[in-house]
Amino acid sequence: MSQATIESILQEERLFQPPAEFSQTAHIKSLQEYQSLYDKAKSDPETFWAELAEKELHWFQKWDKVLDWQPPFAKWFVGGKLNISYNCLDRHLNSDRADKIALIWEGEPGDGLKITYRELHRLVCKMANSLKSMGVQKGDRVGIYMPMIPEVAIAMLACTRIGAPHTVVFGGFSAEALKDRLLDAEAKVIITADGGWRKDAVVHIKDQVDKALADDGVPSVEKVIVVRRTGHPINMQPDRDYWWHELRKAAADECPAEPMDSEDPLFILYTSGTTGKPKGVVHTTGGYNLYTHITTKWIFDLKDTDILWCTADVGWITGHSYLVYGPLSNGGTTVMYEGAPRDSNPGCMWDVIQKYGVTIFYTAPTAIRTFMKMGEALPLARDLSSLRLLGSVGEPINPAAWMWYYRVIGGERCPIVDTWWQTETGGIMLTPLPGATPMKPGATTLPFPGIEAEVVDLDGNPVGENQGGYLAIKNPWPSMIRTVYRNPNRYRTTYWEHIPPKNGQYLYFTGDGARKDKDGYFWVMGRVDDVINVAGHRLGTMEVESALVSHQAVAEAAVVGKPSDIKGEEIVGFVTLEEGYFPSDQLAKELKQHVANEIGALARPATIQFCEALPKTRSGKIMRRVLRNLASGQEVAGDTSTLEDRSVLDKLRGGA
Ligand code: PRX
Numbered sequence: 117m118s119q120a121t122i123e124s125i126l127q128e129e130r131l132f133q134p135p136a137e138f139s140q141t142a143h144i145k146s147l148q149e150y151q152s153l154y155d156k157a158k159s160d161p162e163t164f165w166a167e168l169a170e171k172e173l174h175w176f177q178k179w180d181k182v183l184d185w186q187p188p189f190a191k192w193f194v195g196g197k198l199n200i201s202y203n204c205l206d207r208h209l210n211s212d213r214a215d216k217i218a219l220i221w222e223g224e225p226g227d228g229l230k231i232t233y234r235e236l237h238r239l240v241c242k243m244a245n246s247l248k249s250m251g252v253q254k255g256d257r258v259g260i261y262m263p264m265i266p267e268v269a270i271a272m273l274a275c276t277r278i279g280a281p282h283t284v285v286f287g288g289f290s291a292e293a294l295k296d297r298l299l300d301a302e303a304k305v306i307i308t309a310d311g312g313w314r315k316d317a318v319v320h321i322k323d324q325v326d327k328a329l330a331d332d333g334v335p336s337v338e339k340v341i342v343v344r345r346t347g348h349p350i351n352m353q354p355d356r357d358y359w360w361h362e363l364r365k366a367a368a369d370e371c372p373a374e375p376m377d378s379e380d381p382l383f384i385l386y387t388s389g390t391t392g393k394p395k396g397v398v399h400t401t402g403g404y405n406l407y408t409h410i411t412t413k414w415i416f417d418l419k420d421t422d423i424l425w426c427t428a429d430v431g432w433i434t435g436h437s438y439l440v441y442g443p444l445s446n447g448g449t450t451v452m453y454e455g456a457p458r459d460s461n462p463g464c465m466w467d468v469i470q471k472y473g474v475t476i477f478y479t480a481p482t483a484i485r486t487f488m489k490m491g492e493a494l495p496l497a498r499d500l501s502s503l504r505l506l507g508s509v510g511e512p513i514n515p516a517a518w519m520w521y522y523r524v525i526g527g528e529r530c531p532i533v534d535t536w537w538q539t540e541t542g543g544i545m546l547t548p549l550p551g552a553t554p555m556k557p558g559a560t561t562l563p564f565p566g567i568e569a570e571v572v573d574l575d576g577n578p579v580g581e582n583q584g585g586y587l588a589i590k591n592p593w594p595s596m597i598r599t600v601y602r603n604p605n606r607y608r609t610t611y612w613e614h615i616p617p618k619n620g621q622y623l624y625f626t627g628d629g630a631r632k633d634k635d636g637y638f639w640v641m642g643r644v645d646d647v648i649n650v651a652g653h654r655l656g657t658m659e660v661e662s663a664l665v666s667h668q669a670v671a672e673a674a675v676v677g678k679p680s681d682i683k684g685e686e687i688v689g690f691v692t693l694e695e696g697y698f699p700s701d702q703l704a705k706e707l708k709q710h711v712a713n714e715i716g717a718l719a720r721p722a723t724i725q726f727c728e729a730l731p732k733t734r735s736g737k738i739m740r741r742v743l744r745n746l747a748s749g750q751e752v753a754g755d756t757s758t759l760e761d762r763s764v765l766d767k768l769r770g771g772a
Contacts, residue, residue, distance in 0.1 A: 128515045132522070132555040134531050134548075138504065142417050142551025150552040150565070157566040164566060165594055169193060169406050172413075173445075174207045176375040179402070183592065187622040188612035189599070190592040192403035193378035200382060200405045201244075201277035202373035204444035205237040213420075213447045220423070221266045222468050224313035224455045229266060233447070236270070239364075241371035243267075243274035243307075243341075246363040250339045252305055254279035254374055257384065259303035259337070261285045261294055261325060263312020264454040267343045267360065268430045269440050271307040272383075276401075279374040281381040283396070286431025287312060287319065289716040291327035293394075295334055297386045300396055300601065302336040307360075311346035315458040322350045329356075378402030384601050385433055387539040388656035389610060390627075390646045396601030397433075397539050403594030405445060407543040411564060412442030415533055415547050416476050417505060425451035425468065426478040426507075432653075433539040434509055437595075438478060442543075462490050466498035477525070478507035480652035484517045485682045492524045500525060505550050507533045510652030511684045512640055518557035536560040536640050538626065539654075540611065542595025545569065546638050559637045567593055571632045576615045576623050579631075586644060587630040588615060588623040596624070646740065648677035648685050653718045655687070657740070660721065663714035664689055667707055669697040674730050674738045675721070678747040686722035688747040690730060690768075699726035723747070727768055733758045742768075 139145050144153070157164040162182040169175075169182075179196030208214065218236045221229040231239070252258060258275045260282050262268040268284070275282040283301045285294050298306065308325050311318045322342060329337055342352065343360045352359070376382075382401045386394040412418050416438070424443050428434035430452075443450040451472060455464055465487070469477060487495070506526050508518070513534055522532055531550035537543060545567050546560040547553075553561050563569045570578050571585040579585035600607040614625035629641040643649060646657040657675040664673035672692045677685035691707065693699065704724040712720040725747075731739045739759065745752045746768055759765060 128556060128558050130515075130557060132531075132557075134551050134553065134555075135529055138417075138531055139551040142549075143414050144417075144549045144552045147552050147554070150549050150562070153565040154563070158568065161566055161591065165192070165406065168410055169196075169402070172409050173198060173406055174203055179378060185592050187617070187620065188608055188624075189604075190596060191379050192400075192594045193406075196378040196402050197375040198378065198402055198405065199277065199279075199373035199376050200401060200441060200445070201240060201273045203405055203409070204273060204441060205233060205240060206373060208233045208447045209237060211447070216420075216447070217449045218444060219266055219269060220449060220451045220472050222451065222453045222455070222471070223265065225316070227454075231266060236273075238369050239270050240273040240277060241369055242364050242367040243270050243360075244277045244371040245367040246341065246360070247274060247280065247305060248278060248371070249363075249367070250305055250341075250358075252278065252280050255381075256280045256304045257301045258282050259285060259294075259298050259301065259306040261287060261306060261308045261321060262343065262430075263287050263309055263314075263319065263321065263345060264429060264452055265309065265312065265343065265345055266452065267307075267309070269452065272430070272436075272440055273444075276382060277371060277373050279376050279380060281383050283384040283386065284431050284436070285386070286429055286716070287321050288429075288431070288718055290713055291324040292714050293716055294324055295328035296393055297396075298328060298334045298337060300386070300393070301384050303334070304336055305339045305341065306337055307341045307343070309343040309345040310350045311348050313346070313454055315456055316460055318346050318348055320348070320350075326351055326353075376401045379598070381598075383436070385436065385539055387433075388647055388654050388659060390656060391658060394656070394659065395603065395606060395610075398598045398601050399542050399595065400598050403596070404542050405441070407593065407595030408437045408442040409445040411543045412438060412446055412448070414549055415535065415544055415564070416478070416507065417550050418443065418446050418448050418476070420447065422475045423449045423451060423472055423502075424476040424478070425453070425472075425474045427453065427465070427480070427483065428478075428509070433542070434478075437543055457486065457490070463494040463498065466495045466500060469500055469503065470498045473502040475502055476505045476507070477503055478509065480510040481508055481513040481517055482511065482651040482683050484508065484513070484521050487525075488517060488520045489682065492520075495524055500527065503527070503530050505533070506530045507535055509535045509537070511649050512642055513558060515557035522557070531555060534558075534560045536628075536638070540597040541589075541593070542597070545589065545593075546640070556637060559633070559639050561637050563638075567591070569638060570623075571630050571638070572615065572623065574615060576618060576621070581634055582631050584629055584631050584641065586615070587626045587628045587638070587640060589626065590621070590623060648675070648687060650677070650685055650687060650718060651683040655715075655719055659715060660687060660689065660711060660719055663711045663719065664691055664707060666714060667710045669693055669703060670707065672730055674740060674743055676740055676744045676747050678722070678744075680722070687719065688723045688725060688743075689721040690725050690727055690743055692727055692729060727764075729761065729764045729767070731764045731768065732760050734760045
């Protein structure tokens with residue numbers, strides 16, 4: 117975040133009460149009610165979660181023990197058996213929700229579909245049976261690499277129905293990034309499409325799958341299911357690639373949901389960290405189902421009449437939890453949109469809200485800032501009166517964007533839930549409850565009941581009021597990350613030993629900096645590690661650096677985030693060149709494209725700065741702090757006495 121944004125957040129004192137009409141009908145109606153839930157969860161978490169699990173979910177078999185906490189490893193609802201696909205589909209069929217719309221899909225260009233619970237159930241069963249016919253068994257991993265089309269949700273629910281953990285890879289990732297993830301997960305089958313629409317153009321994602329699998333690149337992959345979306349010609353490899361529309365014809369309509377152990381892995385989702393390759397965050401069945409269910413219900417105040425639109429791609433955790441599993445577990449209607457604002461249709465988001473009467477809209481600050489820039493005439497020209505609640509996620513929201521969202525999109529009648537959470541947390545952790553919590557623009561306000569959050573120093577001691585520190589979580593919660601796939605040690609050290617445990621008290625390290633104000637409200641300031649948040653997408657500096665140095669011209673690279681008005685942060689890559697290569701605009705362009713090819717367009721650096729040498733300490737560590745200052749045009753702050761060669765700094769300042 118820019119200094120100006122941080123300062124405006126620090127000075128923000130405005131308080132917005134939940135509208136009375138909203139509170140009256142809300143699931144949680146007052147701050148007192150929130151407080152009593154919070155206190156109850158704090159004093160007896162196991163009873164709190166057990167009562168909710170009993171009331172809100174269907175279990176094939178009840179658990180023997182609510183929580184088994186052997187820090188830092190947690191097991192929730194031990195011995196319980198359930199299936200999230202059953203909870204999202206089958207149980208609604210026996211109610212008057214069977215013919216309710218489960219999924220509204222707005223496709224490009226101009227396609228659309230509404231799918232009832234009954235129909236979704238049928239399609240999911242067919243996909244599950246197709247997977248089974250390909251030899252997929254409980255425990256086998258399935259890769260999903262798809263555009264935003266209904267079949268992506270169908271695929272996820274089909275996998276979890278038969279107990280095959282899915283790993284969804286964002287469709288914007290490159291073949292290389294896809295391959296890394298499929299290799300780590302040892303996926304047996306991939307579900308993909310012949311392409312997708314992105315801003316008036318077709319994205320050829322099947323080509324990326326072919327590239328990833330070329331030369332037996334991912335030996336574990338046996339079969340590929342291809343959904344026909346665009347109809348463009350693609351390569352179909354015999355005995356490996358199968359069309360979904362052909363499989364669907366042959367597959368039976370019924371496939372019983374496999375009773376899963378509460379702690380059976382549900383899915384793996386890869387996310388960036390400080391070091392190494394992206395890590396596979398493992399979530400399990402019971403805790404994730406319960407936590408996403410109850411957070412959807414209370415935070416989005418979901419009712420049977422609501423139409424919830426979460427704009428996140430299903431390739432990210434937000435899409436998993438609040439586009440697919442949370443809304444469907446509650447029997448809600450969820451909206452999926454394949455498009456994005458673009459020159460040819462800048463008002464498309466508002467058209468979708470108007471067309472379907474969306475009542476709950478959940479998006480990222482980057483998107484809000486983009487909408488602001490496009491001007492308020494676009495939303496004001498549409499009827500947005502169906503909206504009753506707004507949400508924000510993925511990055512700190514600056515008060516100016518919050519106010520614009522509140523005034524222009526919400527018509528000053530919709531509460532805003534600024535929700536803080538992470539891939540690892542599975543569900544929302546810090547947030548207002550819209551009928552209960554007074555809002556302050558820029559604050560994620562208070563912890564969800566059952567979550568104990570604190571701002572601490574690196575020894576784990578709470579810092580004082582309004583002091584900056586590290587955001588940490590003090591207790592286990594149902595949807596917490598269980599491990600890093602095939603790397604429990606990385607799980608332990610990254611999250612639970614970064615702040616050394618004391619007297620058996622483990623603190624979950626979030627990687628975010630925050631402060632807590634006099635009302636106990638949390639203000640999240642952004643990452644404190646080498647993770648960059650570009651437009652709400654999380655990227656490790658090391659991943660981008662590895663991509664840069666894999667180019668023949670690059671000797672060394674260091675990547676930092678630079679504040680950006682729209683995207684929050686953008687990537688600046690400092691590079692030194694191998695002998696025989698010289699700085700040029702052409703080479704800078706080539707390097708940016710190289711990173712996009714290696715990782716995906718989301719990782720493309722905004723700037724490449726060539727330099728003769730990188731600033732390093734005497735022990736050889738790159739001083740990123742110095743580069744961050746330089747990238748954002750600030751004076752180099754702090755101690756630079758450990759710099760190995762001070763002339764490097766002068767040369768960099770000179771804009772080498
Ligand atoms: O830095 C925080 C930021 O996004 C990070 C998590 O990224 P990811 O795992 O990709 O999940 C994103 C969506 C849940 C966090 O460590 N972040 C997320 N929500 C907020 C936020 N920062 C400030 N305010 C938020 N509401």
